[in-house]
Amino acid sequence: MKHGKVTLLSAGPGALDLLTLRAARVLGEADVLLVDDLANPEIATLAPQARVIAVGKRGGCRSTPQAFIERMMCRFAKCGAHVVRVKGGDALMFGRAGEEMAALRRAGVPVEIVNGVSSAFAAAAGLGMSLTHRDHCAGVTFVTAHRQDGSAPNWAALAASGTTLAIYMGLHRVEELSATLLAHLDAATPAGAVQWAGTPQERRMVTSLGRLAADVRAGGFASPTILLVGGAVAEAAAMPGVADVLDGPDAAAMPTRDGNHDMAHVIPRAA
Numbered sequence: 001m002k003h004g005k006v007t008l009l010s011a012g013p014g015a016l017d018l019l020t021l022r023a024a025r026v027l028g029e030a031d032v033l034l035v036d037d038l039a040n041p042e043i044a045t046l047a048p049q050a051r052v053i054a055v056g057k058r059g060g061c062r063s064t065p066q067a068f069i070e071r072m073m074c075r076f077a078k079c080g081a082h083v084v085r086v087k088g089g090d091a092l093m094f095g096r097a098g099e100e101m102a103a104l105r106r107a108g109v110p111v112e113i114v115n116g117v118s119s120a121f122a123a124a125a126g127l128g129m130s131l132t133h134r135d136h137c138a139g140v141t142f143v144t145a146h147r148q149d150g151s152a153p154n155w156a157a158l159a160a161s162g163t164t165l166a167i168y169m170g171l172h173r174v175e176e177l178s179a180t181l182l183a184h185l186d187a188a189t190p191a192g193a194v195q196w197a198g199t200p201q202e203r204r205m206v207t208s209l210g211r212l213a214a215d216v217r218a219g220g221f222a223s224p225t226i227l228l229v230g231g232a233v234a235e236a237a238a239m240p241g242v243a244d245v246l247d248g249p250d251a252a253a254m255p256t257r258d259g260n261h262d263m264a265h266v267i268p269r270a271a
Helices: 021-029 039-047 066-078 098-107 117-129 157-158 171-182 209-218 233-237
Strands: 006-012 032-035 049-052 083-087 111-114 140-144 164-168 192-196 204-210 226-227 251-253 261-263 267-268
Touching: 006 021, 006 066, 006 098, 006 204, 006 209, 021 039, 021 111, 032 039, 032 066, 066 083, 066 098, 083 261, 098 111, 117 164, 117 192, 117 204, 117 226, 140 261, 157 171, 164 233, 171 261, 192 209, 209 226
Parallel strands: 006 083, 006 111, 032 049, 032 083, 140 164
Antiparallel strands: 164 226, 192 204, 192 226, 204 267, 251 261
């Protein structure tokens, strides 16, 4: 009997050409795809031989229960199938990979991981900034505002870390997290927001921490949006194209690299 297995595959932020070569090879070997909502649905074209099952999974939306997904993976694998669990971004970054690996190991199902590009990296690339910068920060911290028990991260400790904050699933709590960070950081601290990072629908904004909540609401940003906070975000203001200022209701005050105030930059991805 054929022995099955599960591969946790990182689909990247959306664009198919951001998939790794290994990911493309594994997709071509798959018998079953279990695909998250944030993964590009066109990824199924790389696995024409596979049965494709959409399992949802987007913060704040209805989705397939996690326990049911884990049972499906185990059942298909024990029947001899190569199950590829397709996750947006990198599977190991806020993708419940730890829970799924634990369930598979308890069931005696072999599991492997294919890494990929996380959406925070795509967001930084879209803004033309580095997540780490010797002139501005000591590192980068990846944090989710969507915790299982509903509690908030320790924003005070994160503010004191001296790192760029890459905040996943923070849009629904942007007012709360901004207010808490403002108790520990200057209102002029550079901040950015990128919706649908790494896709043709990408929208980008550079503003200040003091204006972040108001500007993402005025700009109509929606999930999925990555929030970036820290001095390194100031480098985005020097990027050609990001310096183009939108007039109208999407515009709001923001600090420039020299500390002066300009207008918030809301930039749709170029065609």
